[in-house]
Amino acid sequence: MRTSIVRIGNSQGIRIPKVIIEQCHLGPDVELEVENEKLIIRSASFPRQGWEEKFKCMAEEKDDSLIDGEIACQTTWDEDEWQW
DSSP, rough: OOOOOOETTTTTEOOOOOOHHHHHHOOEEEEEEEEEEEEEEEEOOTTTTTTTHHHHHHHHTTSSSSSSSHHHOOOHHHHTTOOO
């Protein structure tokens, strides 16, 4: 499919037909990348999506304590070996 670059204020853009947006499963946010002089448009990733629910489950299971809390209290490395 061929399209034109259009002026959008001080920027430029392209119009992506609805059919292509649906075929690519693009959402309201996208990531742009240039690779070998090609523009790649993909759905934005949300790496922390779902964390809130996972944290709630951890708290309910009492599995939300600090892992290194006990270890940090058992060492004197900061006082003995760290050079300030």
